[in-house]
Amino acid sequence: MDLIAVKQRFGIIGSSEAMDRALEIALRVAPTDLSVLVTGESGVGKEFFPQVIHAYSARKHNKYIAVNCGAIPEGTIDSELFGHEKGSFTGATESRKGYFEEADGGTIFLDEVAELPHSTQVRLLRVLQTGEFIRVGSSKTQKTNVRVVAATNINLQTAIKEGRFREDLYYRLNTVPIYVPALRERKEDIYTLFRKFASDVAIQYRMPPITLDAQARTMLENYYWRGNIRQLKNVAEQISAIEESRVITAEVLKKYLPDDGSQTTVPVYVGGQHAQSGDFERELLYKMLFDMRTEMSDIKGMLHELLSGRSTPEQAERIAGFLQAANIIPASQEQTQAPNYAESEEVTEPEKELTKEEVLRNAIVKALRKHNGRRKEAAKDLFISERTLYRKIKELGINEY
Structure with a gap:
């Protein structure tokens, strides 16, 4: 056939x-x-x-x-x-x-x-x-x-x-x-899949498709891809939506790839079978750290644009809106332009040390809010089954999201 x-x-x-x-x-x-x-x-x-x-x-x-x-x-x-x-x-x-x-x-x-x-x-x-x-x-x-x-x-x-x-x-x-x-076992297909996902996003939102330079393509094909095709599609969609340049370099691509793909806590295959190398809590903690690193990288870039004065008024308003939504700067209904950070006082608050349960709870609540309470989609984001998510919601007493 x-x-x-x-x-x-x-x-x-x-x-x-x-x-x-x-x-x-x-x-x-x-x-x-x-x-x-x-x-x-x-x-x-x-x-x-x-x-x-x-x-x-x-x-x-x-x-x-x-x-x-x-x-x-x-x-x-x-x-x-x-x-x-x-x-x-x-x-x-x-x-x-x-x-x-x-x-x-x-x-x-x-x-x-x-x-x-x-x-x-x-x-x-x-x-x-x-x-x-x-x-x-x-x-x-x-x-x-x-x-x-x-x-x-x-x-x-x-x-x-x-x-x-x-x-x-x-x-x-x-x-x-x-x-x-697994995706890492079919390296010759990784770039083809990436181009397909990037093309789909470009067609859907009527924008030019992104492309990778030689170094970025090598990085893409050598990455571990813990989340396999689902993760690759997510990365292609993120880059397509966020990056202004349509030619993606290795430096830009690296921002969207947690760690360098060589972490030892990933699941491993032995004789074609899947062997878990860590429990749900540890995997979720790692995912939280990776997500935080990506978010902080984006936030640093936005703050740099604001402080350097390179952004247009429209861009500044959009960036300020994002920072307000992330609770990084206070929201103001009358504010129509970015605040002057150079003249503001630096306030340092003591950081609260979170327990493992609080970190897990925050990760689950964040995923549920992202998908408006739809547990199936939230479970996919967290790389767990819906039943495991349901059990953790009960254990951690999560009632509102």
Whole structure:
């Protein structure tokens, strides 16, 4: 089958050997009904593979349902997947079909499958073994004919050893494994992807696209890309929106790349599997520090323009508005131009030392405010699952954002 046609159909960009190999496996297994387990780091594009498998299978005219297992609360996930009967729990005012019943004859994609509770894992194993399930609150066994494709960025073998995932379920799901390479493993695709994202932004906002000079391109291709394609797209969009010059140098690009990509706390891959090298709190603390460094760099540049008097009145007003929004200078309804910092008194206040919990709380609140309380988008920004975010919100007592 023509891989180029498949890539064009699903918007998959790149020509690396590792990505082509993953696509070839997906296309070969598509005509069968075998279960598939897609593994890879967060942000590599695992969600494309179940779509490819479904589209080139005999089930393509039936339903395709994608379920984010990490986004459904533990108390309702059985009902969502397998349905429930009227009166089976508080709020069950009528009977409802679950995803496995709705997808009968089609394909169901279980993203973040490692987030499933143990009780749900048992139910899922039964569906995979016999095609049978029971609605919540019912004693009647029902049949379904569903093809299951699962995905995870967790090392399931480690999760099995820690008692968080059933070994028998792992082997049922992992009938055909597909490993999606991290962005750093397909360096030849990085610049192509960057140009695509920059072009998309330019078209959307009617501006000239940005380009990289030779040194910037080398830096881009040698960066570690912890957040993979999702992070690369974010960087391309930020630079396109913020930088006035359309030719980006290595010095400018460096401002948008946390650290130098060689930090030792990043997740590592061992034998094609994902091994976590730090807990959620540590990862979030690092992300906070990186975000702060980027913000401070931008703020320094703005202050330099104001103090040097190089900015126009319109630019000064815009910069002052940004600094007011960031609570760096006091807001004033009557203020129409930048304040004279040279004549103002320097006031030094003692810095308050934040606890780890306060730093974590601030990071979560900031992400939630950025996305107007939408937890799914906030979780993506923080590189965690929505369920982990929900748990941290409860632990830290975050009520308002």
